Amino acid sequence: MTNSPFTPGIAPARLDAQTLSTNFGDLHPPLDGHEALVAADRCYFCHDAPCITACPTSIDIPLFIRQIATGTPEAAAKTIFDQNILGGMCARVCPTETLCEEACVREAAEGKPVEIGRLQRYATDTLMAAGVHPYARAAATGKRVAVVGAGPAGLACAHRLAMHGHDVALYDAKPKGGGLNEYGIAYYKAVGGFAEAEVDWLLKIGGITLHTGKALGRDITLDGLKTDHDAVFLGMGLAGVNALRAEGEERAGVLDAVGFISELRQAGDLAKLPVGRNVVVIGGGMTAIDAAVQSKLLGAENVTVLYRRSREAMPASRYEQDLAASKGVRFIFNAMPVAVLGNGSVTAVRAEYTRSEGKSLTGTGETYEIPADQVLKAIGQTLEGAPEGIEITGGKIAVTGAGRTSLSGVWAGGDCAAGGEDLTVTAVAEGRDAAEDIHASLMG
């Protein structure tokens, strides 16, 4: 170890290898067999269960938990995968505290929901560890479908199409499949190369050819895909990032949080990753939280999240905020950056307090400076490279029904499509439903 949290500027190896390894270990260790039985036994097997309604993929949660409780986690996993083929990743990254577990009646009863996320992981890990793929393909239909983007939406869509007997060409701009599961999720939420393993496992169904390094608009075109395929699904996510629009944004040390997280996820050796002594993260979503927490875990001395609205308005859940706070991240609410200060490299962020009236937000005129040698921008992603002629609404591809775009034969889902929250689980639901709609229209 050459550096410490107190080393000025941006520096790698602020912590020793052992500490880094502990810091980036599994956030929630898996349940063992007995723990799973105890956790499963807490489920009341509710009628028309609220947790199912709260799940964007409508997993039959009481059923899978009962299957765990009766010693058949493999059957439980099948119940999960029937609705959500990325149930393994969703078990790790879903904000369950705002979805199934928030709806759990035991949350109402005692403020302690059934641990649905961890139980789901227990079931899916059990089946995936067996190395078998539980689905077989229907008889070949001879239809070919192109899926653009091998993230959650594209993978779910491709898998469901392959199951129905269609041949799928799956394209992704990055060197690996998985999308945000591979490049955009905090390290400690999917340890051990899980995202990559999950893609490999999913592709075992057969009938899906993954083409990496192929970006829409650069290497492939929608017209080209339409010519060679019977249908096209667009699930390429949001590749662009919003600008800060603050003076000095171009200074060295100002980064996109998405890129920071991606680099971290792909790093072979965390000790080689440089991080600032004083890091300021700007934004209030999951990307902001993940970037802030991981900066702290890398050894930054001070990490501050600057969010322009109130704590209540923050898109990241209170659970995530508390997780960050427990790691030593500091939150400043109701303040926005107005300038990035420095001489070449950033030295501080000048922030102005805000006042919100309804939806509008205004500065109060009172400003102050936060020392910073690294600024991570996490103020939202934007759609990039949308095909010509496709209808856009609110900056995203407009869809009706199960992901139908304004172009015939073209569906879209996931973060690049309008509607729904930008969550892995929502993307899976959209990809799956679009696949069913594509199947129906191809075979109808």
Place this chain on the structure above:
Amino acid sequence: MADLSTDFLGIKSPNPFWLASAPPTDKAYNVERAFKAGWGGVVWKTLGEAGPPIVNVNGPRYGAIWGADRRLLGLNNIELITDRPLEVNLREIKEVKAKWPDRAMIVSLMVPCVEEAWKAILPLVEETGADGIELNFGCPHGMSERGMGSAVGQVPEYIEMVTRWCKQNTRMPVIVKLTPNITDIRYPARAAKKGGADAVSLINTISSITSVNLDSFSPEPSIDGKGSHGGYCGPAVKPIALNMVAEIARDAETHGLPISGIGGVTTWRDAAEFMALGAGTVQVCTAAMTYGFKIVEEMKSGLSQYLDEQGMSLSDLVGRAVPNVTDWQYLNLNYVTKARIDQDACIKCGRCYAACEDTSHQAISMSEDRVFEVIDAECVACNLCVNVCPVEGCITMEELEAGVVDARTGKVVEPTYANWTTHPNNPGAVKAAE
């Protein structure tokens, strides 16, 4: 602190909590530990006649069923009576009794069904200074195949005969331990009383197979791929035991016969229930085998607190619920209740709805926003919703006042008691004098 000391057939013990005849009372080491822990008495594990000791299987002796978090709910065993030499047991009984004179020391016995066998063993037990004997007519496995244990307990005439032999050949009080593996517990109880028994104790274990191994297809516990029925005990058997105790307590022929209650006593509350149904003492085994001897501390403090709160003495408690145990035909048919759901307590799990809608009377409605309400016009007050609701006290049964119309029957609730014996639908109803 209420006084828990007990006088049962003249046998005194500092509290009514005895350890039943079973593995925990097989030798001085265990019994002394139990007395140190505070148990009021023990029934020493069953002695057989002199000669080569019994042998046990050399594989597993116990099978079990579990509830949440592997909580042991029911245990079955295929262990036989003591497998230690008679003289060793007798010597230890004498030593322990001498060291612990204030504790009840009962010796369980099982010898062949011939008078000579009983005549031979009784003086040996008497010589130890033990306070009494318990005749093991209950053990359902192994020994019964040799004409002992429940093989005797299932034939009232044998019970009466052997009890009489014992009464004629010893000054010690005789407690007859009954098997539940019969159709009507009153017959063996009456036989014991006729034979002169000072008390009965019940229940012994219930013949059972706890589970079947679905890989080897052997019953559990498995001995080299085969299983034999065992004797079932633990919390799961308590309701069966309570009923049998109550049947004896309220039977005209056996009413007043002292009872030592056995069967799933796990907490002070279980003990209090047995006592309210007529048991003068209770015997515990599975709870001790699950948690160790220390549980007696909770039993003592709990029962004591309860008696203080109720302003009762221990003798006030014994038999207090017996007058309220009756036959179905005497239940008041004019007692009308309806389920009531406390909306503030409801957590909206919908289990009451599923139970009522799928399996009962369609008397609970469910709204779009998961509000569950009782439909009085359909509710027969079966109590299933109360039983399946995970929130204690959320659903209750509310009595309809006299004069109110029952929405289900359209009839006004009568203020008077009326039972089946006089009901117009009863072909055998006794008509009031005209």
